[in-house]
Structures are given as C-alpha cells and as structure tokens.
Amino acid sequence: MYKHYPSLVFGFHACEREVGEALLSGEGGFKASKNDYDWLGNGMYFWENSPHRAEKYGEELKNKRQKLDTPFVVGAVIHLGYCFDLLESHSLQLLKNHYYSLKKTYLKVGLEMPGNNDIGANTDKLLRKLDCAVFEYMHSEMKKNETKPFDSIRAAFWEGKELYPSAGFKEKNHIQICIRNPNCIKGYFRPLAMDTNYPRV
Template identity: 35%
Template structure:
C-alpha cells in the first residue's frame, strides 16, 4: 500500500555514528539474519525514549556513548504489518514457500531468523515484480505487563525499516536530550494539573 504521509522515527546508535549521519554520511542498512523486519535501516516510530533505552541496553554499544538520530520518513510503498491486507498476503506467500519445501529458520526468543527470512524473501519477490517496498512497518509487544494480567506492555513500540534510502527525507538531533547523553529532566510533571490560581 502506498502511503503519502510521513512519520517521525528515531534511530539508535553510538554518538560517533550519529555525528557522521548528521554530517551527511549515508546509513549502513542492517543485514543481520535475525533482524525482526528484514534488512534495512531501523527506526522507532514516534518513540525517542524507547530508541534511547535500546541504545543504552544494546550489548554492542556498552562502553560507548549512546545517541539517537531523529528522521522524517516518507512511508511510500510500505509493507505495513499493522494492515491485515498485508499480513494476509505475507502469510499466503510464507505458506507457499513452506509448501514448496523452503527451509524457513525458526525464531528463538528475540532472535527472529524466521521472520527476517520471510520478510526479506517477500520484499525481494515484490521487487522482482516491479513493486519494491520503500519501508516495512510492524508493531511489537515487549516488556513487562502494566499489572498482572494486562496485555499492555511497558516497551510496546512500532518499528519502521527503511529499505530504500530516499524514504529518509531528513535527519535531526532530537530536543529534550543533553548533548548526546541522558534525557533532560522535565521542568514539571505534565501529569499534575496546573492551577490557574
């Protein structure tokens, strides 16, 4: 489905990489065989805090200064896995692969080789038919529940993966963060009602 709309995304990385990206260097698309939504450049949609938390926790960034880079993303021709039309087509494609004897890797916890394989193969197939995807978008439930029995998780998020570089319209350094360090504390609690006197 083609979306003529933009979203704001946040890319987690180390500070040196952020400086290079904001200086005009190109992104290096992730090509890991376990990437949740296949190959591309990953952003958290409207999720700067989740992106920063991930940058802090990601083992490869330990010992390095974490950063996030904001991006304006044009979804364009988007494989939107929040749209049942897309999930049904992907399921049909995946079942066809299995019926033809394709060896689909298994997902193990957060190592999602199977999902990565299926998304990549589907995107490649669509590109071969002249309809390449610019982006892939998916929703993920992560983290502990709010309370016992709740289906709302503390780290729920939407990821957008850019497969074609022109989908990244522009980059920026997010406000609300120190030079590249921890988030700036808010001046007041926005959850507390303000009195008009």
C-alpha cells in the same frame, strides 16, 4: 491503492555517537542492517515517535549486549512511501501467503525452516530468523515478478512485562519502521529536550 502514506512521521535510530554525528553532518549515509535475525528483514530501523525507547535500546546495546561504546539517538523525518504495514489486514495476509510459499520450498529441498528464538530468559523471541527469512523471500519474489518494491515496513511489537496483571499492554510495546528505500528519509535531526518554561505543543 492505500499503501502510500500521505504524511511524514518521526523515527528515532539508536547507534554509535560517531555514526549519528556523521548522519547529522551529512558525511554519513544510509546503512541498512542485514542481520539474519532482523524482525522486518533488511533495512535501516527506527522507533516511530519514540526517542525515549530508542535511548533505552541504545543503553541496552551498551550495557547488556556490549555492541555500542557511546549510545546516541538520531531523529529522522520519514515519508513511508509505498509501505508494507502489518497493522493492516491485506499486508498480514500477504506475509502469511509468502510464509507458506517459503515453507513449501524448504520442504521440497528437504531443509528445516529457520525459527524465531528467545535470548536467554527473555521470551519475546528477539532472534527473528524466521520472520527475516519470510520478508526477504517476499521481496525476492516481488523482484523476480517485477512487482513494485516496498519502500518501508511498519509493524507493532508487544514486548516486555505486562504493565499490570492481565493487561493487554506490555512495558516495551512499540511501533518499529524498517526503511528499505533511503529516499524515504527526508532529513536527520538532533532530538531536543522539552523546554519546561513553555506549554507542550
């Protein structure tokens, strides 16, 4: 009963400028990512409270992966609704249970489970085919059993180099939100630069 979030959060989405401007104008709509390697399964992805991280990711998509021509960051006001939060123990156990259920299914038909893999020299396992498969299996089982579907998924990722020797923190640590229900998004906005003539609030 504690999976319904009572407050709003800010999310930031990196995309092509044309797509972002369409979202801001109301001409563009919700578009879920459906790659088989998406960390949290199908949905629209946001960096929680981190426009700077979204901006850096957009630059990476342009320069390293050549997937964006003109990177753009759009902000969103989000109500997480019925949220599957992987910073909470019950959600972690539920995902684990679905992993073993999916594994049993693969073994039964003699197929090899998908894996989470690195990209080149990066060891952060950015290609998350296993995680994606487990999430989508969980959602399909919930639908089959007519269980209330999750509106959103929230998870922390430890990514990048250590901040300093033996640190428990990494340079790209972040919380990511995957929105499955477009009604969670209450509005889009253009992130503003800080006005340094006034105090931070």
